[in-house]
Amino acid sequence: MQSFRTEFENPIVEKDIIDLEQKIRAFREGKIHDEKFRSLRLARGVYGQRQPGVQMVRIKLPFGKITFQQLLRIADVSDEYGSGNLHLTTRQDIQIHYVSLDRTPELWAELERDDITLREACGNTVRNVxxxxxxxxxxxxxxxxxxxxxxxxxxxxxxxxxxxxxxxxxxxxxxxxxxxxxxxxxxxxxxxxxxxxxxxxxxxxxxxxxxxxxxxxxxxxxxxxxxxxxxxxxxxxxxxxxxxxxxxxxxxxxxxxxxxxxxxxxxxxxxxxxxxNKSKIFKIDTGTVPLPAFPAPVAGTEGKPADEQHYQQWLDTNVFEQKQSGFYGVYIKIPKGDIKTDKARIFVEAIRPYAADEIRITQNQGLLLKFVRKEALLPLYNNLNELNFAVPGFDSVADITTCPGTDTCNLGISNSMSLAVVLENVIHDEYPELVYEKDLKIKISGCMNSCGQHGLAHLGFHGSSVKANGKVVPAVQVMIGGGTVGNGEGRVAERVIKAPTKRAPAVLRAILDDFAGNSAEEESFHQYYDAKGKDYFYQLLKPIADLSTLQDHEYVDWGHEETFETAIGVGECAGVVIDLVATLLLEGEEKLQWAGEAFERGAWSDAIYHSYSVQVNTAKALLLDKGVNSSTQIGIIREFDTHFIQTGEVVLPESFSDFVLKINKNEPTEDFAITYLNQATEFYKQMKAKRGVEVNS
Missing domain, CATH: 3.30.413.10 (Sulfite Reductase Hemoprotein, domain 1)
Known part of the structure; x- marks a missing residue:
């Protein structure tokens, strides 16, 4: 692994990237525990991929906002470090796949040149807002x-x-x-x-x-x-x-x-x-996200589209009038949420004259363009159509949300992306009128974890398996009846039946046909589902799920040629076994340094919280030495009282609970910050010395 350094206007960002490089090096040398390293890299957007030896890198794009230049930068980075593909997610992020762990600091540095971060895109943190x-x-x-x-x-x-x-x-x-x-x-x-x-x-x-x-x-x-x-x-x-x-x-x-x-x-x-709290009130500057500059008026746009019916369908389903008079928002359906980098570059140039320099990634893995003038709609449509980005039916039944599934995800059970393409083709070919139906959503996840949001779909599928004739058959768990009601109310889809994955199109046809033929006039899908009841749908789909009629091709998942196996991808290479207690104590020393640095720059609240973490981590280390493992921080605090304070093994001026939980009994002032930091420092030194004596005795 080659040493990497770069310079940034923001020293905090530079420190983050250098720290990631150092931690990767330490992990390779077996100096960082595997679990600790996993937590650290996930918080830097680096996620283990199904394929051994490579990573998925998730880019954090607050509320899905991205400029033309940022999209071009991400495309360049994907070409240099990844597979030349951009994957749009249901949390309005972009993911790059097949990245070497050792090159992730360089990748991050390149992205930061256009103010793009990986920080806290994954891990036990606040994810993308x-x-x-x-x-x-x-x-x-x-x-x-x-x-x-x-x-x-x-x-x-x-x-x-x-x-x-x-x-x-x-x-x-x-x-x-x-x-x-x-x-x-x-x-x-x-x-x-x-x-x-x-x-x-x-x-x-x-x-x-x-x-x-x-x-x-x-x-x-x-x-x-x-x-x-x-x-x-x-x-x-x-x-x-x-x-x-x-x-x-x-x-x-x-x-x-x-x-x-x-x-x-x-x-x-x-x-x-x-x-x-650091702030009792926090006034938000509503000018921090200004409206983008409007595109210039477009001249010479007379003419007709090659396919007027298709153009009108696109206008009806993918275009809406903004609250800003004279401007339109344009939604773009992105198949499977995947954009090849060469296509992304052409796309930016195709929309640049007609849309504002602010794209939003949508929750169903599409894109939204803003401030398109009415006279620019036709030339924009023509450009998009050449890229196959003018497919009508955005956010309709024909616009299926899906996670990556077994393409790249460690947890994937089935190929959700290929299934999504198959089902979309069924709708476009057999139910073309449904491209106007936006009150019925289909969503697919490769496993039960719902990255494709199948749990909030009217019709949801998640990857699973069933056994038949001594073999494992790729299957989908069919879920029905979920969705958004409005104003904070929603419905969770119910598990109805499992069916072989190759029969998912038949499941889709059965439900769409029954809804069309047996729902009351003006009845919504939710009303229809509630009126019929779960068992009705179980009986409707039971013949489709019958395993006694399996054909050879049904033992193979969509997009595959080999016989199906449920397999979890290989994780990252592990470091050697090390002393976890020593690691926790070493972390305490690092957190004390952070606390001191925060105090020096006047960030009292940050200094206090780092000091709190020092004390909890140190207590956890000593408890592990006794074989006591608590699953919560409050549990660690209480167990330390039980095993160390009440036994007299450790003497403090008060109980450990009172000692540590001063954190939420005091305002985050400078006086309290220095007092609490000194307390944490003395506690850490005392416990580290105690542990050293025990180890050497």
């Missing part, structure tokens, strides 16, 4: 939520309170009550409101989530003033960091903490953290 892609131009929005999403992203990026949580946190901002950012399946979902006094605020949805066990979010505030959304979020993250599960990954989300403690108790703990 999403918003409705049409925020800022939606005719029905109370106000533009983009600056609020930007402020939340910026406030919590590199924030000590959310760097090493038990699991990830997902936050969304919807532009209207239609809730197109799906607040109901987020840890924190915000829907804009204006109260009777004319003040801005948000309805707050809390502790939702998909995954293998979906939970619908609860309302914590019908109206939370705009100045309080960041302080409230900070309090929530502090509670999750301290009380969230850390051992059992399957129970380490906010939804399980609420299930364990109850919503009322979690709300009480959140309120208790307010005193320690």
């Amino acid at each position: 999403t918003s409705s892609p049409d925020s800022g131009i939606n005719p029905d929005e109370p106000f533009d939520v983009s600056p609020y999403a930007q402020a939340v992203f910026k406030y919590f990026l590199r924030n000590p309170i959310c760097q090493e949580m038990g699991r990830k946190i997902k936050i969304s901002f919807s532009s209207t009550e239609k809730d197109t950012a799906f607040s109901y399946i987020h840890d924190l979902g915000f829907i804009p409101k204006i109260n009777e006094a004319g003040e801005r605020g948000f309805k707050v949805m809390f502790a939702g989530g998909l995954g293998a066990q979906p939970f619908l979010a609860s309302v914590t505030h019908e109206f939370l003033h705009e100045d309080l959304i960041i302080p409230y979020t900070e309090s929530v993250l502090r509670v999750f960091d301290r009380y969230g599960e850390r051992t059992n990954r399957n129970k380490a989300r906010m939804k399980y903490l609420v299930q364990k403690l109850g919503l009322e108790e979690v709300n009480r703990l959140v309120a208790e953290e307010v005193i320690a």
Whole structure:
């Protein structure tokens, strides 16, 4: 691995990249524990891929906003370091695949030249903050939520309170009550409101989530003033960091903490953290995300499209009038969410004369162009059509959301991307009228973890398997009845039946035909599903799922030629076995340094939180020496009291709980910061010396 250095205007970014390089080197030399290194690189957007020896790199694009130059930069980086492909995600990110771990610092440095970050795109952090892609131009929005999403992203990026949580946190901002950012399946979902006094605020949805066990979010505030959304979020993250599960990954989300403690108790703990917050109110600068410059008027656009019917269909399904008079938003359907880099470059030049320099990535893996003048629609359509980017039916039944599945994901069970193409072809070929149907969504995930959001689809599929004739058959779990209701309300799809994957088209035809033939006039799909009931659909699909009629080709997944096997991809190479306790103590020393640096620059709250982490990590190290492993930070604090303070083995002026939990009993002042830092320093030195004596005795 070659040493890498670069220079940036932002020294924090430079330090981040150099730190990643040093940590990779230490990992290669066996000096960093595998689990610790995994946590560190994930928080830098570097994710293990299904294929051995290569990584997926996720780029963090707050609320999906990207400029022409940024898209070109990412394309160049993908060519140099990856596979020459850009994958758009359901969280409005872009992913690059087949990247060497050793080259990730260089890759990150290249991206930062155009203000693009990898930081906290993966890992146990605040993930990409999403918003409705049409925020800022939606005719029905109370106000533009983009600056609020930007402020939340910026406030919590590199924030000590959310760097090493038990699991990830997902936050969304919807532009209207239609809730197109799906607040109901987020840890924190915000829907804009204006109260009777004319003040801005948000309805707050809390502790939702998909995954293998979906939970619908609860309302914590019908109206939370705009100045309080960041302080409230900070309090929530502090509670999750301290009380969230850390051992059992399957129970380490906010939804399980609420299930364990109850919503009322979690709300009480959140309120208790307010005193320690860096900001009691936080006024958000609504000018931080200005409207992009409008494209120049277009001359000489007379003429007719080659296919007038196709053009009109595109206008009807992919184009809408913005709240800014005379301008239009244009949605682009991206098959499978994949754009080859050579095509991305042509695309930028094709849209540059006609659209504003701000593209938004959408939750269904498409793109939104803004501020297209009416007279520019036809030439824009012609350019897009040459690239096959003028396919009608954006966000319709014919626009299927999918995760990468077994193409690249370690957890994938089936090939969701190929299945999506097959089902879209069925709709375009056999049900062309459904390209206008936007109230019925189809979503596919390669496994039960719902990266393709199958749990909130009207018709969802996730990868699975069944056994027949002594063989494993690739299958889909069919889920029906999910979707967005609005204003924070949503529905989780129900598991109905498993069917061989090759029969998914037959499942689709059966449901679409039955809906067309047996639903009442003006009845929505949700009303139709509720009226018929789950068993009706089980009986409808049971003959399709019958395994006694399997054909040879059904033992092979879509997009494959070999017989199906359920296999998890090989992970990254592991470091040698090392002393985990020593590693935790070494981390304590690093965190003390961070605390001191934060104090020196006047960041009292950051210094306090780093000092808190030193004490908890150090206590965890000594508990591990006794074979005691607690799954939460609050558990570590209590166990240390039990095994060290109450036994007299360690003497402190008070209980360890009182000693450490001063953090949420005091304002983050300079006086408290230095007192708490000194306390953490002395505790660390005392415990490190104690451990050294025990090891050497």
